[in-house]
Amino acid sequence: KQEVTQIPAALSVPEGENLVLNCSFTDSAIYNLQWFRQDPGKGLTSLLLIQSSQREQTSGRLNASLDKSSGRSTLYIAASQPGDSATYLCAALGGTYKYIFGTGTRLKVLA
Amino acid sequence: DGGITQSPKYLFRKEGQNVTLSCEQNLNHDAMYWYRQDPGQGLRLIYYSQIVNDFQKGDIAEGYSVSREKKESFPLTVTSAQKNPTAFYLCASRETGYGEQYFGPGTRLTVT
Numbered sequence: 082k083q084e085v086t087q088i089p090a091a092l093s094v095p096e097g098e099n100l101v102l103n104c105s106f107t108d109s110a111i112y113n114l115q116w117f118r119q120d121p122g123k124g125l126t127s128l129l130l131i132q133s134s135q136r137e138q139t140s141g142r143l144n145a146s147l148d149k150s151s152g153r154s155t156l157y158i159a160a161s162q163p164g165d166s167a168t169y170l171c172a173a174l175g176g177t178y179k180y181i182f183g184t185g186t187r188l189k190v191l192a
Numbered sequence: 193d194g195g196i197t198q199s200p201k202y203l204f205r206k207e208g209q210n211v212t213l214s215c216e217q218n219l220n221h222d223a224m225y226w227y228r229q230d231p232g233q234g235l236r237l238i239y240y241s242q243i244v245n246d247f248q249k250g251d252i253a254e255g256y257s258v259s260r261e262k263k264e265s266f267p268l269t270v271t272s273a274q275k276n277p278t279a280f281y282l283c284a285s286r287e288t289g290y291g292e293q294y295f296g297p298g299t300r301l302t303v304t
Contacts, residue, residue, distance in 0.1 A: 085234075112290040124198075124282055124295040125235075132290060170234065174290060178223065178242060179250065184234040 083108040083175050087183035094161055095191050102156040102186045104171035109149045112174040116145050116156050119168045119185070128169075129156070161190045194219045196296035198283050203301045205277075213268045213299045215283035223286040224266040225293070228252060228279045235282065241266055270301065277303045 084107045094100055104114070113132045117125040129138045129145040131154065137146040144157040154171060168187045172180040196217045205211045217224065223242050227235040237250030241260040255274025260266055270277045283296040 115293055117295075122280075122298075122300075124297045125284075127292055127294060130292045172235075172293070174293075177248075178286075179237055179240065180225070180235075180293060182227075182235040184232075 083111075083173060083181045085171060085173055085181045085183040087169075087171060087186050089186060090184070091187040091189075093189045093191065096161060096163060098161050098190075099157070099159050100161055100188075102158070102169050102188070104154040104156070104183055106152045106154075106173045106181070108173075108175065109152055110176060111149065112176075114145075114147055114154050115172050115174070115180075116143075116154075117170045117172065119170060125170065158188075161188075163190050163192045165190050196283060196285055196294055198281075198296040198299050200299060201297065203299055205301070205303050207303055208272045209303075210269055210271050211277075211301065211303075213270065213281055213283075213301070215266045215268065215296060216264055217266075217283075217285045217294075217296075218264060219285055219287075219294065220263070221285035221287060221294075222263065224260070225284040225286070226250075226256075226258065226266065226268045227282045227284065229282060229298075230279050238268065238281075270303075277301060 086105045116128040131147040142159040168185045170185045172182045199214045225240040226238040239258040241247035257269045286293045
């Protein structure tokens with residue numbers, strides 16, 4: 082059974098820092114891995130989608146990588162800003178077209 | 193604008209009552225999903241549908257029911273059999289194939 086873990090559970094950094102969020106999954110047979118952002122009381126906003134055949138995707142200050150063999154994905158945020166404060170979730174799409182979500186990393190960027 | 197709408201944003205019910213949460217999408221996506229989120233926890237899958245008139249149970253389907261009569265609509269009914277229904281409910285749809293998943297704004301259900 083697929084399990085997705087995100088470390089750390091919470092992170093507090095000063096503005097301007099580059100940071101890395103981690104996502105681990107136990108079953109490498111995934112179709113894709115998607116990173117989301119969730120603000121308090123809101124739905125999820127898609128940030129980046131990496132297909133299983135890809136190694137990384139970039140959007141602005143965000144870069145996500147995928148290493149299926151080691152069961153890991155990382156989300157890199159460059160030059161963090163207070164507006165980046167949110168919970169970041171990763172989700173892996175498996176063979177039954179079900180997504181398995183991690184429990185998220187709660188990020189706070191201090192001005 | 194294309195997207196997913198969920199209504200209402202907040203819903204209050206008395207214990208023992210069934211309640212139906214609405215989810216509508218105009219993205220022309222075949223696949224739709226219902227998740228439940230509890231404070232401090234990740235998302236758990238309730239039901240999902242790959243195509244009209246077909247749906248599958250997720251990990252926590254007990255006490256819930258769904259229908260998929262139209263491509264655009266995937267309503268979720270929380271029945272009185274659901275032991276702890278108070279939660280934040282999120283609806284999503286997925287692009288064809290292994291595409292991106294998009295979420296609605298969510299419905300916060302409180303049962304007292």
